Amino acid sequence: MNQINVLGTELQPCSYDPITGYYRTGCCENRGDDPGMHVVCCRVTDDFLEFSKASGNDLSTPMPQYGFAGLRAGDQWCVCAARWSEAFDAGHACPVVLESTHVSALEFVGLDDLKAHAV
Secondary structure, eight states: OBBBTTSSSSSOOOOOOTTTTTTTSSOOOOOOOOOOEEEEEEEEOOHHHHHHHHTOOOSSOOGGGBBBOOOOOOOEEEEEHHHHHHHHHHOOOOOBOOGGGGGGGGGGGGGHHHHHHOO
């Protein structure tokens, strides 16, 4: 299946180190079976990580049992579109890699808002 980004072009990888994506392919792809819609490629910041942790999704604490080393500021990661939208509304949005953000993110957030936070 051809995956498209928010710019209407082919979806580009988000991160291989750490390996990201709901399917751990390095891409924020959407195959229709990801209930969290992990489709926004972000360059996480300390502020965003703290916001996410306070909202119930701790992305910074390592979980070796799942092969997850924990994220640090500057890492790129596929985050849930709804969580990025919440962070945006609360003033804690992190930068977005538009070429690596799946078009389905537009169901949750406007393209202008994503562009305003583009890397």
